[in-house]
């Protein structure tokens with residue numbers, strides 16, 4: 093019943109975790125992201141995320157996007173876009189791409205401000221009732 097609804101706890105191949113609260117009727121959601129990796133400190137801290145997902149009652153493998161604000165680390169921001177897929181065995185995976193924008197001092201430093209990558213998330217558990 094909850095297949096591909098983003099609510100719940102997810103883990104990616106880097107061992108980062110994200111916990112997403114109940115997705116509302118408009119498809120909007122919020123939650124927190126715990127990155128297992130950071131370029132500056134080994135300390136894992138929770139960062140707020142906000143996003144939107146296509147209607148899971150209309151589509152079985154919906155696309156979504158969300159923003160993570162790394163307020164505890166810096167003024168950087170990551171946006172993720174992705175799609176949820178359901179395997180033959182009923183396993184959900186989130187295939188995503190991300191862009192990480194680092195704050196730089198001037199437009200001339202913009203050439204080095206953006207990182208790009210992919211992450212694959214699998215469900216750790218459903219949302220607690």
Ligand code: B9F
Pocket residue numbers: 104106108127128129130131132162165166167168170190192194209211
């Ligand atoms: O390392 C990032 C950071 C921002 C400012 C100083 C350190 C914050 C964590 C980003 C985590 C990324 C990965 N984790 C994950 O699960 S988001 C995409 C990846 N998926 C130094 C300056 C800017 C970046 C590094 Fe920094």
